[in-house]
Amino acid sequence: MSIKNVVLVGASGCLGVEVFKRLAAASDLNLKVLRRNGSTSTFPGNVQVVDVDFGSVESLAAALAGQDAVVSTISSEHIAAQKNLVEAALSAGVKRFIPSDFGSNLANEATQRLPVFLPKIDIRNRLIEIAKTTDMTYTFVYNGAFLDWGIDQSFLINRAGDKTQVVDGGDIPFSVTDLASVADGVYGVLTHPEETKNRAVYVEDAKVTQNQLLGLAKQAAPSKSWDVEHVALDDLTSAADKRLAQGLLDFQTFGPYLYRAIFGKENGGNFDKNDNALLGVKGKTEEEVAEVVKHHVK
Numbered sequence: 001m002s003i004k005n006v007v008l009v010g011a012s013g014c015l016g017v018e019v020f021k022r023l024a025a026a027s028d029l030n031l032k033v034l035r036r037n038g039s040t041s042t043f044p045g046n047v048q049v050v051d052v053d054f055g056s057v058e059s060l061a062a063a064l065a066g067q068d069a070v071v072s073t074i075s076s077e078h079i080a081a082q083k084n085l086v087e088a089a090l091s092a093g094v095k096r097f098i099p100s101d102f103g104s105n106l107a108n109e110a111t112q113r114l115p116v117f118l119p120k121i122d123i124r125n126r127l128i129e130i131a132k133t134t135d136m137t138y139t140f141v142y143n144g145a146f147l148d149w150g151i152d153q154s155f156l157i158n159r160a161g162d163k164t165q166v167v168d169g170g171d172i173p174f175s176v177t178d179l180a181s182v183a184d185g186v187y188g189v190l191t192h193p194e195e196t197k198n199r200a201v202y203v204e205d206a207k208v209t210q211n212q213l214l215g216l217a218k219q220a221a222p223s224k225s226w227d228v229e230h231v232a233l234d235d236l237t238s239a240a241d242k243r244l245a246q247g248l249l250d251f252q253t254f255g256p257y258l259y260r261a262i263f264g265k266e267n268g269g270n271f272d273k274n275d276n277a278l279l280g281v282k283g284k285t286e287e288e289v290a291e292v293v294k295h296h297v298k
């Protein structure tokens with residue numbers, strides 16, 4: 001199997017922009033972008049952009065005709081919008097589907113059960129089922145927490161410099177990858193279709209802890225206080241369970257489950273292997289991690 005014609009969906013998003021850059025620069029791939037009808041996203045260069053109705057399998061299938069692979073970087077809030085996309089890819093004869101995962105280890109059964117991931121698990125299960133009986137294959141890309149985004153959005157540490165929620169003491173190692181390295185991983189999958197067929201690949205820049213990130217942040221921006229609030233993961237997810245039972249479906253409810261996926265002992269957030277060498281992902285030295293932290297907390 002070889003992959004030449006690639007469609008990217010969600011190309012204007014936070015991760016999508018990086019994947020777009022990487023794939024648009026690849027002379028061995030032809031890139032096409034699918035954009036939602038009504039989206040105001042714009043794209044540099046001469047990449048073909050097609051507006052589609054995500055509510056219509058027929059409209060999507062027409063846009064996917066002749067394509068070898070679909071890469072989806074659709075937003076967390078609209079994962080279910082991939083349902084039609086998967087069926088359209090199947091009917092258009094697409095060979096490889098990479099769904100919008102790009103985070104926690106969803107091969108881990110405890111992580112699969114976390115409520116925040118149910119829409120991703122639905123898509124995952126459908127792709128596995130399709131691959132059993134058709135020629136459409138899948139690859140799931142797991143990269144742990146986004147290092148750059150996680151600091152920028154004050155998710156891994158609070159970049160403002162105070163009240164970082166330090167989970168269970170802050171010394172739990174977890175896998176992180178920055179957006180550009182995730183994009184390298186996606187390119188690696190597309191250029192190694194046989195080796196990445198019908199499986200998850202693990203991409204990892206480094207293993208870090210919250211205390212390590214805080215230490216690096218302190219060095220980079222010593223004038224900020226870097227105060228912390230110690231929290232217990234079990235307390236956070238118990239509170240989230242209560243909010244979920246009340247039907248409160250917001251980040252305050254889902255955030256703790258993301259923490260569980262990253263820090264939970266049972267959840268596989270510290271990868272025990274990675275596919276960096278196969279995919280051409282370089283990883284980061286401690287100095288390079290420090291540079292990323294510095295860039296985002298200054």
Ligand SMILES: NC(=O)c1ccc[n+]([C@@H]2O[C@H](COP(=O)([O-])OP(=O)(O)OC[C@H]3O[C@@H](n4cnc5c(N)ncnc54)[C@H](OP(=O)(O)O)[C@@H]3O)[C@@H](O)[C@H]2O)c1
Binds near residue numbers: 034035054104150
């Ligand atoms: N590992 C981590 O730490 C981490 C952190 C954040 C996100 N993620 C994951 O990375 C993936 C991408 O997330 P992101 O934050 O980059 O996404 P995002 O910026 O929120 O959005 C990505 C794109 O999705 C498209 N989109 C939005 N609503 C849509 C809809 N209803 N139908 C079709 N397309 C729609 C838009 O593209 P157009 O306007 O061009 O159509 C948008 O630019 C997700 O799977 C997310 O869970 C992981």
